[in-house]
Structures are given as structure tokens and as C-alpha cells.
Amino acid sequence: MVGTVLVTGATAGFGKAIAHRLVKDGYRVIGTGRRQERLDELKSVLGDAFLPFRLDMDDTASLRALPDSLPNGWQTVDVLINNAGLALGLDPAQTANIDDWEQMIRTNVSGLVEITRALLPGMVDRNKGHIVSVGSTAGTYPYPGANVYGATKAFVSQFMRNLRSDLLGTRIRATNVEPGLCGGSEFSNVRLRDDAKAADVYKDTHPLLPEDIAETVSWIVKLPAHVNINRIEMMPVCQASAGLAVKHG
Numbered sequence: 001m002v003g004t005v006l007v008t009g010a011t012a013g014f015g016k017a018i019a020h021r022l023v024k025d026g027y028r029v030i031g032t033g034r035r036q037e038r039l040d041e042l043k044s045v046l047g048d049a050f051l052p053f054r055l056d057m058d059d060t061a062s063l064r065a066l067p068d069s070l071p072n073g074w075q076t077v078d079v080l081i082n083n084a085g086l087a088l089g090l091d092p093a094q095t096a097n098i099d100d101w102e103q104m105i106r107t108n109v110s111g112l113v114e115i116t117r118a119l120l121p122g123m124v125d126r127n128k129g130h131i132v133s134v135g136s137t138a139g140t141y142p143y144p145g146a147n148v149y150g151a152t153k154a155f156v157s158q159f160m161r162n163l164r165s166d167l168l169g170t171r172i173r174a175t176n177v178e179p180g181l182c183g184g185s186e187f188s189n190v191r192l193r194d195d196a197k198a199a200d201v202y203k204d205t206h207p208l209l210p211e212d213i214a215e216t217v218s219w220i221v222k223l224p225a226h227v228n229i230n231r232i233e234m235m236p237v238c239q240a241s242a243g244l245a246v247k248h249g
């Protein structure tokens with residue numbers, strides 16, 4: 001056993017692939033999410049190296065109760081993977097659903113900072129730890145309809161940079177992983193609330209896959225302890241940033 005990792009949003013997509021990969025790498029993994037049946041399913045596949053722990057990123061009290069609310073023997077978290085998150089909608093700002101905006105902010109921003117703040121003191125006391133957040137290319141490059149989703153990921157990016165500043169002088173590492181188009185997860189199904197439209201997002205493309213993100217996370221956390229990857233941007237070969245938009249007429 002090389003350490004204990006807590007992966008938020010382990011019930012689907014990236015988080016599930018990361019949980020599988022890190023158990024294979026020899027870590028013990030605490031997997032969280034709201035869907036208990038998905039957590040139980042992971043437990044049945046991953047066995048003793050996996051602890052299913054139901055956690056809603058909207059539930060501030062439960063986030064603040066960490067790490068003491070974890071079972072005995074699981075309270076020392078060496079690596080936190082801040083993966084849980086979502087996009088809702090692609091409407092322009094002037095017509096977007098304000099409740100969707102609030103939910104993205106609660107999950108992608110408030111939940112992420114709450115759990116980080118809850119687990120960081122233990123890491124600092126032990127002078128050992130690593131926070132890895134899953135940002136997005138949407139935190140760097142604007143696109144129509146990304147409005148609040150992209151802004152939450154820009155927050156995550158700057159929060160992770162600022163963590164590095166605060167943690168200077170400790171051995172705690174902080175990394176932001178920023179993927180672009182990635183299929184094989186429920187991201188677009190959740191965002192578009194329409195499975196056929198979600199499938200269209202990836203039609204005739206060869207997107208990143210959750211296993212690609214898991215491979216990258218595995219590499220980042222296994223690097224020698226003196227090496228910190230500050231941020232890493234990933235895109236599939238079939239994606240590139242567009243030029244600036246110009247409205248003629």
C-alpha cells in the first residue's frame with residue numbers, strides 16, 4: 001500500500017477510472033459520490049482496497065466533518081482528487097437557468113474548496129500530501145454557452161495556483177489537470193439532459209477517454225516527492241483552440 005487517496009465523484013467517468021487505476025497502482029482508495037449503488041458496485045469489483053463513502057458535494061456539514069467522519073483506519077488521506085463536478089446547459093448567459101448556475105458553483109467551487117479545507121490541515125501536520133483537482137480547458141478558453149461552467153473551472157485553476165503559494169515550505173503538492181473534449185463519461189448526458197444530443201457531441205471524433213485522465217493522474221501522483229506538476233492541459237488530437245470570433249455586419 002503506497003497511500004490512501006480520496007477520489008470525489010468516483011461513481012462515473014473520470015473518477016471511476018481514476019479509482020480503478022489507483023487501486024491497480026497499489027493505493028487504497030476512498031471513492032465518493034451520491035449514488036450509493038454505484039459505490040457498492042465499485043466495492044464489489046475493487047475489494048478491500050476500496051472504501052465506498054457516500055458524500056454530496058452540496059452538503060457542507062458532511063464535508064466539514066471530514067476526515068473524522070471516515071472509518072477508523074481511513075482517516076489519513078494522503079492524496080485528494082477533486083474530480084466531482086458538472087456542467088449544466090449550454091444556453092447563453094441572458095437565458096441560462098440561474099438554478100443551474102448555482103448548482104455548478106456549489107459543486108465545482110464551494111464543494112471543492114470545502115473538502116480541500118477539511119483535508120489540508122492533516123496533510124500539513126504530517127508534511128505529506130497532494131491535492132489534484134480536475135479543472136478544464138473551459139477554465140482557460142471561452143466558448144459560447146460555457147459562461148458559468150468555464151468560470152468555475154477558472155476558479156479551480158487559480159485556487160490551485162494559490163494553494164501552491166500557501167503551501168510553499170511544506171511538502172504538500174498541488175496540481176490542476178485541465179482536460180478538453182473527453183468522451184466515455186456522463187458529462188454531456190448531465191449537461192444536455194438528452195442522451196442522443198450527448199452522443200452527437202462525440203460523433204466522428206476520437207476524444208480523450210476517462211482512462212487517459214486516469215493514466216495522467218497516476219503519473220502525476222507517482223512522480224518523485226520533490227516534483228510538482230502545477231498544471232497540465234490535455235486535448236485529444238482532434239481538438240484545438242479556435243481563433244477569436246469576429247462578427248461581420
Ligand code: NDP
Nearest residue numbers: 009011012013014033034035056057084085182185186187
Ligand atoms: P461524469 O458526469 O461522468 O461524472 C461526474 C461525477 O461527479 C460523478 O461521479 C458524480 O457522482 C459526481 N458529482 C456530481 N455532482 C455531485 C455532487 N453534488 N455530490 C457528489 N458527487 C457529485 O463526468 P466526468 O467524469 O466527465 O467529469 C469529472 C470531472 O471532470 C468534472 O469536474 C468535469 O467538470 C471535469 N471535466 C470533464 C470533461 C469532459 O469532457 N468529460 C473535460 C474536462 C473536465 P454522483 O452523480 O453519483 O453524485
Ligand code: 8X3
Nearest residue numbers: 136137138179180181
Ligand atoms: C469539459 C470540456 O470543452 O466541454 O470541461 O468544456 S468542455
